[in-house]
Amino acid sequence: MKIRKRLKWKCVLALAVLLTLPCLGLIQTRAAKGIDLNRECSLTVSVEIGSDAGGNDAYLEDFNKMEIPVSVYLVANVDATGQRFTPQAAFQEMNFDKINGSPDKVTADDWRTLAGQAEKLRGEFGAEASGTAVVRMEEGNEAASGKITGLKPGLYLVAADAVYNPDYTTEYQFTPYLTALPGSEYTQEGTGSDEWVYDTVIGLKADAVPQYGKLNITKILKEFNETLGRTTFVFHIVGVDRYGATQYEEVESMTFTAAGSNTITLEHIPAGLTVTVTEIYSGASYVVEGKDSDTALIWSGAAVSAGVSGEASVTFTNRYDGGNRGGYGVTNRFESDGNGGWTWENPTALAGE
Numbered sequence: 001m002k003i004r005k006r007l008k009w010k011c012v013l014a015l016a017v018l019l020t021l022p023c024l025g026l027i028q029t030r031a032a033k034g035i036d037l038n039r040e041c042s043l044t045v046s047v048e049i050g051s052d053a054g055g056n057d058a059y060l061e062d063f064n065k066m067e068i069p070v071s072v073y074l075v076a077n078v079d080a081t082g083q084r085f086t087p088q089a090a091f092q093e094m095n096f097d098k099i100n101g102s103p104d105k106v107t108a109d110d111w112r113t114l115a116g117q118a119e120k121l122r123g124e125f126g127a128e129a130s131g132t133a134v135v136r137m138e139e140g141n142e143a144a145s146g147k148i149t150g151l152k153p154g155l156y157l158v159a160a161d162a163v164y165n166p167d168y169t170t171e172y173q174f175t176p177y178l179t180a181l182p183g184s185e186y187t188q189e190g191t192g193s194d195e196w197v198y199d200t201v202i203g204l205k206a207d208a209v210p211q212y213g214k215l216n217i218t219k220i221l222k223e224f225n226e227t228l229g230r231t232t233f234v235f236h237i238v239g240v241d242r243y244g245a246t247q248y249e250e251v252e253s254m255t256f257t258a259a260g261s262n263t264i265t266l267e268h269i270p271a272g273l274t275v276t277v278t279e280i281y282s283g284a285s286y287v288v289e290g291k292d293s294d295t296a297l298i299w300s301g302a303a304v305s306a307g308v309s310g311e312a313s314v315t316f317t318n319r320y321d322g323g324n325r326g327g328y329g330v331t332n333r334f335e336s337d338g339n340g341g342w343t344w345e346n347p348t349a350l351a352g353e
Contacts, residue, residue, distance in 0.1 A: 034080035035196055041151045041181040044201045045070050045135050045158070048143030059208060062165040062172070064144045068135040068204070069161040072148055073127050075118050075178065076155040082180070082196070085155050090125035091118055111178055118157040119176040130156065135204075155180050160204055168211060168303035169272035175205040211271040211300035216313040217252065217264050223320035224259040225285060231256055233318065234281035237266065239273035239298065247273055253281075269312075271300035277314045285323030288316060 047063040076085035076096060085096040094117055099106050121127065133146030160174035183200050185192030219233055232255040239248030248269055254262050269275065278293040296312035303309055 033196070035078065035082050035153050035182060036198075037078075037080060037153050039153070039182075039198055040149070041153060042147060042149045042199045043072060043131075043151060043156070043158075043179070043181060044145055044147045044199070045133065045160075046143055046145035046201055046203060047135060048145070048203075059172075059206070060143065062170065063135070063204075064137045065166050066136070066144070066163055066172075068144070068146070068163055068172075068174070069132065070135055070146055070148075070204075071129040071132045071159050072151065073118070073122055073157040073159070074130045074152070074154050075157050077152075078154050078180065082182075082184075088154075090127035091121050091157075093121060094118065115157065115175075115177045118178065119159065122157060122159065122176075135160070151181055153181055158202070160206075164211075164300075164302055167272060168300045168306065168308060169270075171209045171211060171302065173207045173209060175207065177205060211302055212268045213271045213298040213300045213304070214311045215266045215269055215275055215277075215296065215298060216311055217254075217266070217277055218261060218313065218315040219254055219256075219263075220261045220315065220317040221256050221259050221286070221319075222289070222317060224256060225320050226258075228285055229257075231283035231286060232281070233279060233283055233286075233316075235316075236278045236280045237275055239269060239275040241270075241273060248275070251280075269298045271298050271303070273298045275312065279316050282318055285321055286318045287321045289319055290317060292316065 045068075047060055047068075073090075074088055075091045075094065076087045078085055084100045087094045087096065094114065096114075098110065099114075131148035131151055133148045135144050135146040137144040156179055157176055158179055159176040162171055162173045164171050179200070179202055181200055182196040182198040184194050184196050215237070217235055217237075224231075232253050234251065234253045237248070237250040237252065238246060241247050250266060252264055252266065254264055256262065274295055274297055276293060276295045279288055282288050282292070294314040294316070296314055297309075298312050299309040304311055
């Protein structure tokens with residue numbers, strides 16, 4: 001009997017990485033020079049914005065190596081005061097009465113709701129982008145960015161495509177949101193200058209979604225003693241991250257009733273881990289030919305699909321050593337029920353039979 005032991009990957013959660021989200025709840029409420037509705041605006045999307053907040057250095061490192069396609073869609077026209085919006089084209093169903101009537105009372109949740117509506121309508125009506133850019137690192141820059149020019153004043157939906165980091169261990173999914181052009185320091189932060197800024201710089205809001213992969217363990221049994229009966233082989237699997245910290249541990253076995261080969265596949269292993277597989281029990285009368293331990297890098301399913309690499313695999317070969325001791329095992333699994341108890345799984349089928 002053995003107990004399965006899992007060490008949960010410390011990064012297995014979808015982390016919300018807030019680089020910058022313009023605060024549209026603070027719409028201009030004090031006197032300022034009116035917007036020049038005939039002047040073109042530009043929007044620069046930079047991953048450097050907000051880099052010192054929330055410990056985002058790891059994500060910025062990824063973003064600076066990636067290419068992130070970004071599109072903007074004109075959701076509403078704006079009047080010269082910067083306080084009243086009129087929905088356009090595919091977004092005609094949107095209602096801006098609350099914003100137009102009391103801009104100083106609009107909350108961040110209100111803007112998130114409107115952004116969700118805009119994103120839904122964009123998909124339903126196939127809205128045409130007002131401009132596109134690719135956020136990437138350019139020579140001479142300190143951080144990846146992309147610039148969209150030739151935009152008329154108005155309220156825009158900013159939507160970035162989901163992308164994988166270079167080693168496919170993480171997928172970044174970017175939350176669509178709304179931003180007004182032009183903007184001002186006062187409208188975004190509630191303090192500072194109320195002068196309209198026609199060349200605006202913003203950041204991205206992203207969810208980092210960890211990826212997982214598979215490990216194939218193949219056993220080749222060259223000879224089998226039928227008199228001794230079935231025999232079991234046991235493997236210990238340990239996965240470490242790039243810092244050498246153990247993030248995954250497992251014990252697996254397979255049982256043979258004849259010579260041949262068999263493969264077991266372990267799934268949902270965090271991508272990017274280096275796993276070491278060791279054959280810790282080789283059957284009562286069987287020995288390993290060659291190495292009894294091997295390592296492999298876990299590639300995500302996305303990396304495999306993209307042709308970057310294949311699934312992680314290791315192979316071990318055994319032969320009969322002439323002994324007369326038989327023996328096999330049964331795998332018993334214990335899974336936590338989350339309430340201090342355990343669920344016992346007693347398999348009735350043996351691998352290889």
